[in-house]
Amino acid sequence: MKVYLESFGCSASLASAEIMKASVERLGHELLGPAAAAEAEVYICNSCTVKYTTEQKILYKVRSMGEKGVQVIVSGCMPEVQLEDILHANPEAHILGVNAISRLGELLSLIERRMAEGLPAGGYLELRTSEPLGFLNVPRERSNPNIHICQISQGCNFACSYCIVKNARGKLRSFPPEDIVKDIRSAVAEGCREIWLTSQDDSQYGMDTGVKLPELLCMISEIPGDFKVRVGMMNPFSVLPILDELVDAFDSDKVFKLLHLPIQSASHSVLKRMNRLHKMDAVDEIITKFRTRFEDLSLFTDIIVGFCDETDEDFEETVEWVKKYRPEKINISRYSPRPHTKAFSFRNLDSRISVQRSHTLHKVCEQIKLGSKQEMIGWKGRVFVSKYTEMGDVLTRTDAYRPVVISGSGLKPGEYANVEITGAKPGYFMGKLIG
Known part of the structure; x- marks a missing residue:
């Protein structure tokens, strides 16, 4: 099946999304990126309920994807406290409890069987666990490999x-x-x-x-x-x-x-x-x-x-x-x-x-x-190379986690370097290597 997963909320939610993405691929399904979301047969919404605006955005996606005939799975926090709202938006939306990310493959298999056999939707499927399972020492599709x-x-x-x-x-x-x-x-x-x-x-x-x-x-x-x-x-x-x-x-x-x-x-x-x-x-x-x-x-x-x-x-x-x-x-x-x-x-x-x-x-x-x-500006000190940027530069961090971008350095993630901060942009500092 073609699966598109969209995640909302905190870094814990992002970690769950990375684990679920790896589960999708491990089972042989095709994991789609945002550009190909319109081709999805299954839409997984890893939800967040902290803010009303986010909640409304999620309910719109759950409703609109269902109206297009896409199988919808809602995971994350919302199913635990706002199940009625989800089912009002899409009565056929399937539910994966916040502790049950390890059971995503089981849920996808049930959906795939229904689709293969041409069975009617027959209401939503719901899988939960009382204790959190599958959050550590499992494969994951990281948003950033570093x-x-x-x-x-x-x-x-x-x-x-x-x-x-x-x-x-x-x-x-x-x-x-x-x-x-x-x-x-x-x-x-x-x-x-x-x-x-x-x-x-x-x-x-x-x-x-x-x-x-x-x-x-x-x-x-x-x-x-x-x-x-x-x-x-x-x-x-x-x-x-x-x-x-x-x-x-x-x-x-x-x-x-x-x-x-x-x-x-x-x-x-x-x-x-x-x-x-x-x-x-x-x-x-x-x-x-x-x-x-x-x-x-x-x-x-x-x-x-x-x-x-x-x-x-x-x-x-x-x-x-x-x-x-x-x-x-x-x-x-x-x-x-x-x-x-x-x-x-x-x-x-x-x-x-x-x-x-x-x-x-x-x-x-x-x-x-x-x-x-x-x-x-003018600060000099040691930085830790965190990751590559989209432009091919490296994003480094001072010991206090301040971001410093270095261009044309040849540095690799995990290395240390001495730099001087030469300028500032809205979201980061610019720097150069020093001896």
Whole structure:
């Protein structure tokens, strides 16, 4: 069969998509690219339900592909919490549970049998598993052959009032550390030079089993080979109990000095309504300890603007925090009410207020990034070669994960080089080799 797979959402979702693509090809089906999507007999939608706009885009694709006579499979988070919406859009859409990516081949075989025998659709097929299976040590069709995305756990043990993903992925289930190490060891042997550790919250890893994230990072750092590890998003309230050990684990030469710490808001009243279990003094403690140890640290954060009953004063607290701590990257989201969450029943702000606050914060962030980029011009230091660009150049990373593109160098992924940053573009720096 001709199969087109489209994935939405986070890096964990992307990792699942890579595994499912490999499964499609291993079973002898033809995996189509976006340009040939119109030829598909089967459309696999690896869904995301974090934002309303994404949800609506997915439901449109599920509906329109079905109307064209294409067999539709919906995987990812949406089937776990919005099954009725999916089946309303396409009553014949087949369902693959978020934990059941290893059963995709079984589902495709059932669909192929129906098609070969000319049987009527007969309603949707649904395959699920209660525990996550097939996320590690399996073949995958990587989006970039130099980058391996390793999901280290499924689910979350906390309950932010706005978050629907907890309902979709369930309680925390940390994957065995020995399986993670084996998965990464194999990826490095296959030529991957950048390892992304991903989950709903990396710093929760091991809270249900005993081997915590710092110990896991030490185990990964002992794997032979030239590679670097990017640790994914970590919530302040789950970082705090392991803070000292985590800073020590980041001291490894194989770990990028990148701290992705979502605050969502700097207002304690908003954080309370969000059921975010941290105070801003804890955030300050975390950032201070990381910056004290790693002077050249990159700080990423996530912020939701326009959350229920957020006042002008609440928003201004967040703006002032951003100006003080100057994160290199901020993922800004306008609050989007999600079904089955506690905040769904809260009173929402006028959307025009959310739009205005989003624009204001974006302007502040752009000013900060512009200043930071100018400060980096003339920087000299060691970089790690991550991957080739589409233009044939190489994308390198500083120890703090800042991207530097080098042209005409002959460098290969996995190598180190000394460079000078000579200029800045919107998404990266330009550099040249130095002795």
